[in-house]
Amino acid sequence: MPITTSITPCLWFDDNLEEAMDFYTKIFPNSSIGNVQRYGEAGPGEPGTVMAGDWVLDGLTFRGINGGPMFAFTEAISLSVTCDDQDEVDYYWENLVAGGEESMCGWLKDKFGLSWQIVPTRLFELISDPDPVKGQAAMQAMLGQRKIVIAELEAAHASAS
Structure with a gap:
């Protein structure tokens, strides 16, 4: 039985994932922002700010998180x-x-x-x-x-x- 695998790069941002998704999707053709998950009232982030999201750049799917400043x-x-x-x-x-x-x-x-x-x-x-x-x-x-x-x-x- 064939196995179908999907590999998606996941990129760690400090707190600017939403800006990055917008920046990249405006540069590349056939690109779009997909699902965006935002923090709710229960935290741990500022309510309404982006926690994670996915976007497509010229047909390739990426995932990102606003993980904080500890990794660059x-x-x-x-x-x-x-x-x-x-x-x-x-x-x-x-x-x-x-x-x-x-x-x-x-x-x-x-x-x-x-x-x-x-x-x-x-x-x-x-x-x-x-x-x-x-x-x-x-x-x-x-x-x-x-x-x-x-x-x-x-x-x-x-x-x-």
């Missing part, structure tokens, strides 16, 4: 967004990094501290070139970037011999 996001886990072209890279980069911080090699932290990788499919094509010199040249170009710029990767790849 680290780079040990990130969400990767694969982009078809530079316009998509620019869109996701600019929207997700707003209020957050840039890192290297297509990585950023959003304003909630969650790490994201914004990666064009062209990067994978270039670094996987059968000619290892060309692939390495594209990789070296990427290692020097913050937001990935496809034209720079292609120029490095093309100039390698």
Whole structure:
């Protein structure tokens, strides 16, 4: 008998889950906020504030809790967004990094501290070139970037011999 399993990432927020759900669902297409559970009069949180909730980002379901300040996001886990072209890279980069911080090699932290990788499919094509010199040249170009710029990767790849 087949077993059906559903795996849903659950993210721990301090007290800004509602803001995060709204932020993320406005950036990604095919997204929505689902069930939201709020604290009642019996506590332990402020009545009416969000305790937990779920949302969908481009078809992928997430769950979140307002668990308090004792745990924070680290780079040990990130969400990767694969982009078809530079316009998509620019869109996701600019929207997700707003209020957050840039890192290297297509990585950023959003304003909630969650790490994201914004990666064009062209990067994978270039670094996987059968000619290892060309692939390495594209990789070296990427290692020097913050937001990935496809034209720079292609120029490095093309100039390698």
